Amino acid sequence: MLASLEPTKLKALSEKKTLKAFQRAALKVPAYEQFLKEHNAPVSSIKTIEDFKKLVPLLDKDKTFKLYTDNIKKLCVDSEINNIHEIVSSSGHSGLFSYSLINKKESAMSQDTIDFMLDYIFNVGGKKTLLINCLPMGVKIHSSLVTIADTSVRPDIVISAIKTFAASYEQIILIGENSFVKKCLEDGAESGIEWKKLKMHIVLGEEMLPENLRTYFCDILGVDPDQPDSKSLIGSSLGVAEFGLNIFYETKELIRIRRLLQRDRKFREALIKADPDNLPSLMQYNPLRFFVEESPKERGLSDIVLTNLQEEAVIPLVRYNIKDEGICVSFKHLKDTLAAFNYADYTPRVRLPLAAVWGRDKITLEEGFALRPEFVKELLYKEKTIAENITGNFKLSNSKAGLRIEIQTKKTTPLSEQLENHIRDVLITNIPAKAEIIIYPYRDFPHGMELNYEKKFQYI
Template sequence: MSPLSRVRRIGRKFMLQQLSRQTPDKLLALSRGRLERCFERAARVSPAYRTLLAEAGLAGTAALSAKDIVARAPLLDKSNTFARFTITELLAEDIPPSSIAGVLTSSGQGGKTFGFGLSTRAQMDASAGAIDLGLQLAFGIDERSTLLVNCLPMGVVFSSRTVAVANVSVREDMALAIVRQAMPLYEQLILCVDPLFCKRLLDHAQQQGFDWSGLRTHVILGEETFSEDFRSYVADRLHVEVDAGGADDPLIGSSMGAGELGLNLFFETRETISLRRAHHRRDPGAVLPVFFCYDPLRTFVEIHAPDAEGVGELVITVLDAKATIPLIRYCTGDLARWLTESDYALVPADVRVRLRAQPLPMIAMLGRKRDWVDARWHVDHFKSLLYRRPALADQLSGAFRVLAGEPAPVWEVQLRRDAAADPQAMAEALASLVCEQCGVPAEAAPAVHCHRYEAFPYGMGLDYERKFAYLGAR
């Protein structure tokens, strides 16, 4: 190990020790102070934000308290920022364009407008250290040599000073070849992947006769929500014990970011995974939130206009004093709520103690309003049912389309490329599963149609480069 690497390892150990001594309340107090400073800077250096403040009746406002920012500052979204202003109006006046080194776009799934984040060279240099800190916290990269295979689409890449990173995007053959050939050099593997491509990678590995059981494999799932049935399915394929929950056990967890705000803004821990799985065991048919932690020194998080159940719109401010595009109170389009006492009630006492001892605050993420097909059915119902019976899931690609209709939706499902199953028999098996697991009579259940891979009408352009649209109009 080089002297510089040793210094970085000592630095990570010190920072994590300092974090362990904090509490959510202490960190949230610091977060409010950072919010005030970021607001003051944005009002001073962002032409676009000055215009928005003037329209909100805050022209010339130099500073506000955190309480007043939440109460009075305008809410931002793609339509009133990226769709309205030019890059020169959005860019902070204290950021020289020559210092910008990277651009990351959003998926564009929310409409025709793409949001984007700009990173300076200094920020990109610092991001490697932040990534390594998170990887050490979750996977102990200072104790085990690590290969990270990044299969995220849309040009999402990242770097590390500690682990080896293979940025292969959505090439299952390349990803598997690297794992086969390079893993003898490393003690553990981290796969960074979205759920739909994860299924493709696992299918390809199965076709190639690859055995995961000899590897210590972790998985970071991003880009979209997934069900606990899917987590169990992935764990089974990788020969991982997903419910072990020990600090040294392999982890299959999710991460959430946004192109215009940053990567890994929210993340699961072993404790929050245990919490979600406890809720799943109590009610396998429920639409579950994802229980995430977040760093309040990096982001200020609000739940805007919560309803009677505490569910409101997720609003985020990135607390970067050198943000290239200051975004104060930015709406992601997601629904979320804070955790309640009833959330903790289902987990064992030791897990409950560890959850409450976490220094980082937690949030329950509920996806987007548009994920509801109708008053009864949510896209997550179908994501769960698809993997409820692993023998059935083995014959499917993971892609499906739900079409709203009366008296129930229509569920169109794609078989995997080499599936031997008969589409009609698969449709009947899935239809029976819906009735059995959801407690609905056949006449009120969604109609199920299965298609061979090449005949699936909603995804033959499926290249895994863009988020898949699971819902559509009939």
């Protein structure tokens, strides 16, 4: 259905569902009704999407889950917590936990959505598929089309499962966080897995995927991500606990476009405009499930704002600022910009709206500009000789000497003057700021050693 609809019709349907979702929340959710009264929002006067954008105030974690930690029922439709099938928690990365409550009907619909996406991207309906879920915190993936192995963040189990079952399946989908998947691939190769002989797909979540890390993974698997008929996909997906998994996602076509954005700065500036020094993820979303907006900030950037359009939502969040920086990109703008730069053959077949997402963390330096961890990641993963010797964990902070970058090397990496000098040279050459770079042996790294992949690493 989505593939056949014109973008203008999709937009109109999405806006209609948005107004309906707003009215439902305003009438049935006590906390939201109170919030609208406090902000003098004229509920009965909001008839159009323009009214909605202009008159409905924004929500965020502080105005919802922080305020109602001891009385979460007030965030629920009719103040009821009944027939709940799942409670999904956020990572607590911000210092505050938030939740989605999923009833049985919504859970079944979520499974249908995941099945559709898995079949659309990986053809799981036509291929016997093993999905290895190594997401942390007990995050579950429900599907009726694949065999699921829940390993959590145990690389030894992941490697054992692949060795034991790979021959029994036509393809394997590995879902996890960047640094953990990196460890699994590297440890697996050391233990004798010949990755290039397997039909592997990787879906990465929890944080933004550096394009150079994708290239590093592709080298391990023997994949060419710039070819549309590539045998495997190494892509990323962005979920938000309050809304569910896989809100924004990459396809093979969008991966090729993102790599084009990396190579062609003028094309990137024309399509994205904001923050041209940092490469965002370019992802599609279903506008019949979520209404996506921008909350403008400085320097042409915005925060992503979501409205849940699912009629069964127990906590129907409206205009909720997820605090990830990004911008909306219409299919028309993408198509027109590709054509203007003679890249028309890159145009995606499915005409869904998109978002360019950078993430949320930045550190402001003495020189007056903000540095994203993703910028440093791109530098560290650009060369294989560096990428294969680090865990992916590093810490950014300000010191008397300027920007301090502390980097953790792998357990198996013996520190050498040559490696240290090479890492320093790559960073200092490309970061326009005074920098103090400290490279630690694995066990001497002083940050986050207790995490063991269960929590998001704090890069700043």
